[in-house]
Every structure is written in structure tokens, then in C-alpha cells.
Amino acid sequence: MIRGIKLGLLVVCLAMAWGFPAQPAGANSDMPKPAARWVTADHSKFEALKQDFKSGPEVTKACLSCHNEAAGQVMKTIHWTWLSPDAPPEAKLGKGGLVVNNFCIAMPSNEPRCTSCHAGYGWKDKNFDFAKQENVDCLVCHEQTGTYKKFPAGAGNPASEPKKMGPETFLPPEWNKVAQSVARPSRDNCGTCHFYGGGGDMVKHGDLDSSMKNPDRNLDVHMDAKGANFACTRCHTTIAHKISGRAYKTPAAATRISLLKDDQISRITCESCHSETPHKVDVKLNDHTDKVACQTCHIPEFARKLPTKMRWDWATAGQRDAEGKPIKKKGPLGPPSYDGMKGDFTWQKDVRPVYQWFNGSITNVMAYTKIDPSQPVTLAKIDGDPGDANSRIYPFKLHTGRQPYDKSNNTMVVPKLFGPPGSGAYWSDYDWNKAISAGMAYVDLPYSGQYDFVETRYFFQTSHMVAPKDKAVSCQECHTVDSRLKGISGVYMPGRDYNRPLNYLGWGIAAAALLGVGLHGLGRAVARRKNGNHDHQA
Amino acid sequence: MNGNGNGNKPLYLYTRFERFWHWAQAVLIIVLAVTGLEIHGSYTWLGFKRAVEVHNFCAWTWLVLYAFVLFWMATTGEWRQYIPTTKRLIDVALYYMVGIFQGKPHPVPKSERDKHNPLQRMTYLSISLILIPAQMATGFLYYFYNSWALWGWGAKLTLSTVAFIHTAGMFGFLAFLVVHVYMTTTGHTLTCHLKAMCTGWEEVGVPPKS
Numbered sequence: 001m002i003r004g005i006k007l008g009l010l011v012v013c014l015a016m017a018w019g020f021p022a023q024p025a026g027a028n029s030d031m032p033k034p035a036a037r038w039v040t041a042d043h044s045k046f047e048a049l050k051q052d053f054k055s056g057p058e059v060t061k062a063c064l065s066c067h068n069e070a071a072g073q074v075m076k077t078i079h080w081t082w083l084s085p086d087a088p089p090e091a092k093l094g095k096g097g098l099v100v101n102n103f104c105i106a107m108p109s110n111e112p113r114c115t116s117c118h119a120g121y122g123w124k125d126k127n128f129d130f131a132k133q134e135n136v137d138c139l140v141c142h143e144q145t146g147t148y149k150k151f152p153a154g155a156g157n158p159a160s161e162p163k164k165m166g167p168e169t170f171l172p173p174e175w176n177k178v179a180q181s182v183a184r185p186s187r188d189n190c191g192t193c194h195f196y197g198g199g200g201d202m203v204k205h206g207d208l209d210s211s212m213k214n215p216d217r218n219l220d221v222h223m224d225a226k227g228a229n230f231a232c233t234r235c236h237t238t239i240a241h242k243i244s245g246r247a248y249k250t251p252a253a254a255t256r257i258s259l260l261k262d263d264q265i266s267r268i269t270c271e272s273c274h275s276e277t278p279h280k281v282d283v284k285l286n287d288h289t290d291k292v293a294c295q296t297c298h299i300p301e302f303a304r305k306l307p308t309k310m311r312w313d314w315a316t317a318g319q320r321d322a323e324g325k326p327i328k329k330k331g332p333l334g335p336p337s338y339d340g341m342k343g344d345f346t347w348q349k350d351v352r353p354v355y356q357w358f359n360g361s362i363t364n365v366m367a368y369t370k371i372d373p374s375q376p377v378t379l380a381k382i383d384g385d386p387g388d389a390n391s392r393i394y395p396f397k398l399h400t401g402r403q404p405y406d407k408s409n410n411t412m413v414v415p416k417l418f419g420p421p422g423s424g425a426y427w428s429d430y431d432w433n434k435a436i437s438a439g440m441a442y443v444d445l446p447y448s449g450q451y452d453f454v455e456t457r458y459f460f461q462t463s464h465m466v467a468p469k470d471k472a473v474s475c476q477e478c479h480t481v482d483s484r485l486k487g488i489s490g491v492y493m494p495g496r497d498y499n500r501p502l503n504y505l506g507w508g509i510a511a512a513a514l515l516g517v518g519l520h521g522l523g524r525a526v527a528r529r530k531n532g533n534h535d536h537q538a
Numbered sequence: 539m540n541g542n543g544n545g546n547k548p549l550y551l552y553t554r555f556e557r558f559w560h561w562a563q564a565v566l567i568i569v570l571a572v573t574g575l576e577i578h579g580s581y582t583w584l585g586f587k588r589a590v591e592v593h594n595f596c597a598w599t600w601l602v603l604y605a606f607v608l609f610w611m612a613t614t615g616e617w618r619q620y621i622p623t624t625k626r627l628i629d630v631a632l633y634y635m636v637g638i639f640q641g642k643p644h645p646v647p648k649s650e651r652d653k654h655n656p657l658q659r660m661t662y663l664s665i666s667l668i669l670i671p672a673q674m675a676t677g678f679l680y681y682f683y684n685s686w687a688l689w690g691w692g693a694k695l696t697l698s699t700v701a702f703i704h705t706a707g708m709f710g711f712l713a714f715l716v717v718h719v720y721m722t723t724t725g726h727t728l729t730c731h732l733k734a735m736c737t738g739w740e741e742v743g744v745p746p747k748s
Contacts, residue, residue: 284590287684290684474586475585475586475587476582476585476587479577479579479586480579480586481579492696492697494577495577495578495579498578498579498701498705499698502702502706502709505709506708506709507709509709509713510709510712510713513716513717514716517716517717520634520720521720523639524639527639527640527641528641531640531641
């Protein structure tokens with residue numbers, strides 16, 4: 001009887017093992033597969049998308065003929081304005097304003113190149129019409145063919161005829177095919193810009209590069225293409241085209257609560273899904289979540305597949321060959337270590353982050369901010385304080401650089417880099433004074449005519465490339481004298497912190513006790529020999 | 539020269555429970571000190587996580603043992619062995635400072651009713667009533683650090699203070715351990731005290747032939 005049951009169970013188990021293909025890790029049978037259709041419309045059947053399109057704005061008009069609120073929604077977001085929606089417009093807080101970084105430094109006066117990453121068409125200078133609805137580029141975020149490419153120096157427009165840029169030839173899109181493919185944004189859509197920030201793959205974010213298009217589980221547990229396969233919007237909850245995430249001084253989330261408490265919240269924090277007590281086995285780890293961000297332990301290193309740029313020294317730019325072409329030198333990790341247009345680069349792979357208290361807000365140095373050139377200038381300063389309940393210890397990529405500043409006015413400068421010869425553009429004329437003059441005149445800021453190079457620092461929050469839990473940072477990497485969190489103040493960490501006088505005193509007393517009993521014992525031994533038969537020792 | 543008047547008769551001083559308690563406590567103190575020092579950052583051996591796990595396990599074990607000890611003390615009346623006294627305290631101190639080198643007898647011989655000399659009474663009582671509870675209290679606070687705010691203690695206490703006291707307590711145990719181990723050699727033979735704590739029977743010294 002029992003034997004029969006056992007046999008039956010075995011048969012059932014075998015049938016299950018053979019009959020059903022193994023589920024990828026993290027996949028849930030109730031969850032629609034990536035290929036499953038979520039929506040009730042098939043865009044390839046819409047007449048509006050079968051027109052003979054010649055340009056992006058024509059496609060947008062077709063989109064808006066049904067989605068009549070879409071452009072209005074997009075126009076309120078930072079993806080359109082390139083300005084923080086929570087700062088007053090006169091602060092000009094954003095790439096579209098006067099923020100300075102230590103990559104390509106600043107956007108104004110370089111529009112046609114930089115705005116190839118704008119979700120719009122035609123932002124070629126400051127006269128761009130931000131109110132014109134057909135200027136919104138729906139396709140860059142929604143098309144799913146993977147063939148839609150904006151021309152790198154086309155002010156956000158794709159090539160209208162085959163056009164070369166560097167080694168690559170850019171072809172006009174097959175508009176109908178592209179327009180009919182639209183769907184919710186995938187990783188590729190977001191990655192089109194966010195993997196290539198700073199002018200190329202792997203330049204800006206250490207945790208976002210082309211390796212994240214189809215990462216494996218080791219590179220990112222959530223986006224694992226064969227597993228959970230999250231799209232960016234899975235966490236970056238989007239409402240009416242407003243995609244959640246940090247915007248300059250505005251934290252990504254005001255509170256950290258889980259979906260169990262309120263199912264209407266944005267899923268932007270780890271706690272949204274994982275709660276504040278995510279560790280079920282080693283529950284002591286939950287005692288960290290009030291001070292330590294999840295990322296700090298779960299992203300042990302960034303740039304784990306491809307190297308990321310860690311330093312950019314503009315001061316050495318300008319070397320050209322006999323024909324006047326900028327010199328390029330290949331670096332040991334693959335990407336160039338020197339480019340005559342841009343200067344020296346340092347690349348690094350498997351980078352251990354730096355750690356800081358962070359409340360979700362970053363304060364930027366603007367082109368008008370007074371700086372102290374005697375110190376490295378932190379262009380993106382992490383805000384946070386150990387005493388603040390909203391601050392956590394977070395991991396960052398620290399990108400250092402050297403870049404021009406106004407030596408007399410003590411401000412950073414906006415150089416014009418991109419433009420035709422004679423425009424003052426550095427990449428055509430190779431004269432910093434002309435480039436800075438042109439850039440500063442463009443943004444209506446004073447320039448003394450005297451420049452020098454200053455050391456700068458720029459911090460990037462690291463939230464992607466979440467490793468599998470067995471690869472998380474181990475306890476003793478922080479709880480040790482040589483701690484990952486060496487520079488973090490405001491917390492007492494066992495293993496890292498101790499009271500030095502107490503250590504000396506404690507070991508001193510123990511040593512004194514040992515010495516004392518040693519001498520006492522020696523004394524007894526000597527006395528016993530001397531006293532001979534007077535000793536009571538048997 | 540043993541003036542206890544009992545001649546050569548061995549004394550049954552330590553019952554089975556006392557011996558078990560003593561040795562369990564000895565192991566716990568050593569393991570707690572070793573893992574505690576690793577948590578303290580003095581060296582790396584088990585790794586921080588494992589050290590914390592072992593340390594916490596031993597801490598909870600000791601709490602249980604301590605409860606049994608208190609119960610045993612109360613029910614057997616053996617707590618009287620720990621009543622401090624100054625009677626002959628100076629004599630005992632002087633014995634260990636001077637008399638022991640002159641081959642003089644111990645001024646307070648052991649008996650079933652009087653297992654501990656005045657110095658021992660004072661030391662063991664301090665350990666049981668001050669050092670162990672202090673370690674338990676600070677250890678408890680250390681472990682439940684995250685609940686302080688909930689209890690309303692967040693502003694009054696800092697982890698560094700708690701860690702300071704807990705570490706100081708460990709050094710206290712360490713110093714005690716050194717002296718205590720040495721003191722076991724001061725009986726009429728080097729190992730007679732040690733043996734007594736293993737078997738329960740304390741052998742009494744043979745008077746010298748002279």
C-alpha cells in the first residue's frame with residue numbers, strides 16, 4: 001500500500017519534471033510573459049500609422065490624433081524641459097539650464113549634439129519651441145523595433161538621408177514599421193539615452209550601460225533577461241508620462257513605505273516591494289535598514305561587465321596629428337585613454353563605490369555659483385546627515401575631472417564645444433578662450449577672459465546592478481577597521497569603531513594581571529626551594 | 539599544616555550542578571570573550587557574521603543558565619556562601635601577599651559550610667551581581683539597539699556608551715580569568731583545586747613530616 005503511494009508520488013514527480021519546462025528564476029506563473037499582450041490595441045492596424053511619414057513630427061501628429069493628452073503630459077516632465085520641475089524656472093536647475101558637470105561640462109551652446117538625447121525634435125538652439133506638441137518624440141521611448149536612431153548631431157532628429165558620423169552610417173527610419181511597433185517602454189528604449197549619457201556607452205553612470213540591455217542574473221537580479229526581466233518602468237512607476245526617480249534636489253520618494261501599506265505608491269524605492277524588514281533568515285540584518293540603504297550591501301561593485309569612466313581631464317585636450325586631426329589613444333581596458341578633443345580618460349571595471357549619507361537630494365554647482373578653486377570643486381554634492389531620519393548610507397560612483405573655470409570670477413564656465421569652424425567651438429577651433437567666450441555669451445554670463453583648469457568631483461547614485469544575495473557585501477567588509485564605510489560618521493559600528501583608551505587600559509590590566517600572577521608563581525617556586533622541608537607541599 | 543581539623547578526610551564541596559554550572563560558565567566566558575573581541579575588531583577569525591551568531595547564541599545560553607543558578611541558589615540556600623564578610627579578610631590578603639611564600643597555612647580553611655574565603659566571597663559576589671548583570675544588560679541593549687527609539691531611549695543612550703561598558707566588562711572578565719586560573723594552583727598541590735572542581739571532592743593536604 002505505502003509502496004504504491006511512494007511509486008505514485010515518484011511517477012507524479014517525474015511527470016512534473018518532464019512535462020513542464022523549468023520556470024526561469026523569479027518568474028511567476030501568474031505574471032504575463034514579456035511577450036504577452038497587456039494592451040487592447042494593435043498599433044499595426046491603425047490607419048493613422050499607415051501614412052507616408054517623412055519626419056518625426058508627422059508621426060507625433062498621428063500619435064496625438066488618438067492620444068490627445070500625451071504631448072501635454074510629456075511637456076510637464078523633466079524629459080522634455082531638462083529642468084527640475086520642482087525648482088523655480090529662474091534657478092535654471094537642469095541640463096536645459098545652467099548645471100555644470102565634469103563630462104561634456106554643459107549643454108547650452110552645444111544643443112544639436114546634446115539634444116540627440118532629447119525626447120523631442122529640433123532643439124538646435126535656445127529658440128526651440130517647447131510648446132509645439134508635434135516636437136515631442138514619442139518613438140524614442142515607445143518604438144520596439146530597435147531600429148529607430150536619432151542622428152548624434154541632429155538636434156533630436158533621425159537622419160533624413162543616409163548620413164555618416166564617425167564610423168557609423170545613420171539611415172532614415174522606416175517610419176511606418178517603427179510607428180506601428182509602439183508599446184510600453186522597454187529597457188532598450190530608456191537605455192538609448194541613459195546607457196550612453198556623457199557622450200557614449202559606459203561614460204556617466206557606473207550602474208547603467210549597454211550591458212544592462214540584456215543582463216544576466218549576476219549583473220542584475222531584477223532585470224535578468226532570462227528571469228524576472230524587469231523593464232525600467234517596473235520600478236520607475238510612471239503616471240501620465242511622469243517617470244518617478246530623483247530630479248536634482250527632489251528625492252525619488254518622499255517616504256519609504258511598502259505597497260502592502262499603500263498600493264498607490266511609486267515602486268521607486270527598494271522598500272516599496274521588499275519592505276523595511278526584507279531579511280527573513282538573518283533578521284538582524286533588518287536592523288540596518290534605518291541607516292543603510294539596500295544598495296549599499298546589494299551592489300558590491302558597479303561596472304561589473306564593462307568598464308566605466310572614472311576620470312576625465314580636459315586640461316590635456318588639444319593634441320592633434322600633422323593633418324590637424326585629434327589624436328586618440330586606446331586604453332588598456334578597451335575605451336580610449338586619450339582623445340585630442342576631450343583629454344585624458346581613466347576607465348575602471350568592478351569599481352567599489354564610495355559611500356555617503358544621502359537623503360535623496362543632490363545640490364549642483366551652477367555656471368553662476370561662486371567656487372573655491374583651491375579645493376576640488378564638488379559639482380554634484382550629496383545632501384544628507386546621519387541625524388536625519390530620511391538619510392541613509394548610499395553607494396556612489398565618484399567621477400573626478402579637471403575642467404576650465406573663470407580664474408578671475410571664480411565660477412565654472414560653459415564652453416562651446418560643438419559647432420562649425422569659426423564658431424569658437426573647441427572641437428573645431430581648439431581654443432579654450434574662444435570656446436568659453438562663445439559659451440558664456442550664449443548663456444548671458446560674464447567671462448573675465450582668463451581661464452584655468454580646476455579639479456572637480458561628481459557623484460552618481462548607484463542603484464542598478466543589484467547582485468544576487470549570495471554576492472552581497474559581507475558583514476566584515478564594513479564591520480572592520482579597514483571598513484568600506486571608513487569615512488562614514490555619525491554611527492558606532494562594531495568592528496570599525498572602538499574606544500582607544502579603553503583598549504589600552506583593558507589590555508594593560510590583563511597584562512598586569514598576567515605579569516602579577518607570573519611573578520607570584522615565580523616567588524612561590526623560589527620560596528619553596530629556599531624553605532625546603534618547611535614547605536607544606538606534599 | 540592544614541588546620542581545618544578534618545585531617546585527611548576529603549570534603550565533598552561542589553555538587554554536580556555547581557560543577558556543571560562552573561564549567562559551562564567557563565566555556566561561555568571564553569567563547570564570549572573570543573567572539574566578542576572579534577566583533578570588537580581585535581582580529582579576524584570566524585568572520586564578523588559568524589562571530590556575532592556564536593556570541594548571541596552564547597549570550598542567550600548564559601541567560602538561561604543564570605536563571606537556573608539563581609533558582610538553585612534560592613532553593614538550596616547556597617547563596618549564603620556568597621555573603622561578603624570582612625572577618626579575616628586582611629588575614630587572607632596578607633596570606634597571599636606574604637604567608638604563602640613562607641609556607642604558612644591558609645588562614646581560612648575550606649569546609650562544606652564555608653567553601654569560599656572572604657576574598658573569594660567578595661570576588662564571586664561582585665561577578666554574579668555586578669559584572670554578569672552589567673554584561674547582560676549592555677548586551678541586551680546592544681542587541682536591541684534598533685528598538686531604543688521605540689522605548690523612548692533613543693536620545694538618552696548612545697551605542698558607543700553601551701559598547702564601552704560591554705567591552706570594559708569583557709576586560710574585567712579577562713583579568714579575573716587570568717587571576718582565577720592562577721589561583722587554582724595555590725592549593726596544597728598545584729592541581730588539587732582543579733580536581734575538586736571536576737570531581738566535587740576537595741582533598742585536604744597532608745601535614746608536613748617535620
